[in-house]
Amino acid sequence: MNREVHVRFCERRGVRLPPATLLVACFQYQADANAFGRELVGRMQEFGLELKPEKTRLLLFGRFARERAAAHGEKPGTFEFLGFKHVCGLDPKGKFTLVRVPAHQSCRKFLDRTHEWLKRHMHWKRRDQQANLATMLRGFYQYFALHHCEHKLDWVLHEVQLQWIRTLRRQSQRHRVFWSYLRSRSWFELPYPKTLHPTV
DSSP states (O other), rough: OOSSOOOOOSSSSSOOOGGGOOOOOOOOSSSHHHHHHHHHHHHHHHTTOOOOOOGGOOOSSSSSSHHHHHHHHHOOOOOEETTTTEEEOOOOSEEEEEEEEEOHHHHHHHHHHHHHHHHHHTTOOHHHHHHHHHHHHHHHHHHHHHTTTTHHHHHHHHHHHHHHHHHHHHSSSSOOHHHHTTOOOOGOOOOOOOBBBBTT
């Protein structure tokens, strides 16, 4: 936690700390990580707090994680932080690279929002629906459009289109709306994802 994150502690029983208190600590040696874990547990006990075992874990991650995990017949660990799933990957030259893709939970939350919005505004004009969905998608792209994220963002766009089609079909029991028809309509066009932060 740095000074930019404001955290307020409460002494009531059953208090839940805000998500801003999630912590990821990186160490070069496992002994340092184990020592930090012990110190953190002791420090929190001084304030009557404790770490949840199911939300606290020590994983092998980094430049040599793939080789070390393969020696034991395993794969390097992954973790989710700030809406991204962090994976040990390789670049085209075969060197280690940190791959960040939108976490499935983040995508599902966004799709739940668009689905709920379409249910409440299913009788809006199609142009108005298009404008609002386009705004929601652009906001999602602004945060998640990193390198390696194109495939996941394409999937999110496709899911939003399917949700919109189902909403359009509920407007009338007689008329079936088909893909071939919708792809020829300008009002059905939604922004395609593209990498906005290639160097991040």
